[in-house]
Amino acid sequence: MSSHEDDALAQAAVTALTGQLALAPKPGLPDPRDLGACVTRRDHCMLRWSAKSLAPGLAAMAAAARRTGEPTPGLRTELGAIGRCTEHSVGLAGGGHRGALWALGLLVAAAALDPRAGARDVAATAKRIxxxxxxxxPRRPSRGSSVSAKYGAAGARGEARAGFPHVRRALDALINSRLAGATEEQARLDALLTVMSTLQDTELLYTAGPLGLRQVQAGARGVLEAGGTATKEGAQALSSLDTELHTRAWSPRGSAGLLAGALFLDSIPVMIHAA
Incomplete structure (x- = not known):
């Protein structure tokens, strides 16, 4: 693998993240509709711009994994250092994407360790890292880790150490929705809702508490049980959930980052074929 392949992995991850940002309607999450609202326009524009600023850091993570060759403690430490520098760069570009950077960074590094690995093998390698x-x-607790400790939620770290089960579930939902005839946008929204339906999202726990989290999970399941976003009933349920979450200012940001991870894994077979 060369720097060209490192850059390709980083760009695939950024494309996955911007692809997630482009979806609409995303319940409680920024989407292109925000461009028409003066209050939130800057937020969504900055998220799209700052997503692109992840590319150098992600390429550096891929290069670090390629040099190391194994999912060692040393690689984990190096990825952490690169990640903290990348967070600073993203902050200068507008901020956001911390959860996505964690997931995508591990997945990009895992993909770099074995360029011919399939999506599930990449997730398994990320688990080892x-x-x-x-x-x-840093020893200071983050908001996510504090919420995880308070409520017993797995959090971002637990998700990674379990091999990204919600990323894998999202990938399955994406494939199944496509096979059922959904459009690409509908399939991606179904994948997002699949994550939302079971993820113990620490951002939601912080803002809405356990009852609010369960309410959001139930709403996501309601859309899927109505047939998904490709059906009239599912689309109506999605619209209701979207309105409720925006009204309450509840944001399932953890689910959005994991969807980006699933979209990255989804691109891996294409990258392998093109290599």
């Missing part, structure tokens, strides 16, 4: 402790990480 995440199992190690970043000994140089």
């Amino acid at each position: 995440a199992a190690h402790t970043d000994k140089r990480a």
Whole structure:
């Protein structure tokens, strides 16, 4: 693998993230409709711009994995250092995407370790990387880790150490919706709702508490049980859920980052074929 392949992996991850941002309607999450609203226009524009600023850091993570060759503790520490520098760069570009950077960084590094691996093997390798402790990480607790400790939620770290089960579920939902005749946007929204239906999203726990989280999960399941976003009933349920979450200012941001991870894994077979 060369720097060209490192850049290709990073660009695939950024494309997955911007693809997630382009979906609409996303319940409680920024989407292109925000461009028509003066209050939130800047937020969504900045998210799209700052997503592109992840590329150098993600390419550096891929290069680090390629040099190391194994999912070692040393690689985990190096990825953490690169990630913190990338967070700073993203902050200068407008901020956001912290959860997506964590997921995509591990998945990009795992893909770089074995360029011919399939999506599920990449997730398994990412699990092996995440199992190690970043000994140089700041000791101060983050909001996510504090919420995880308070409510017993797995959080971003637990999701990675379990091999990204929600990313894999989203990937299955994406494939199944396509096979059922959904459009690409509908299939991606179904994948997002699949994550929302079961994820213990620490952002939701922080803003809405356990009852609010369960309400959001039930709403997402309601859309899927109505047949998904490709059906009239599912689309109506999605619209109702979208209105409710925006009204309450509840944002399932953890689900959005994991959807980006699924879209990245979805691109891997194409990258392998093109290599």
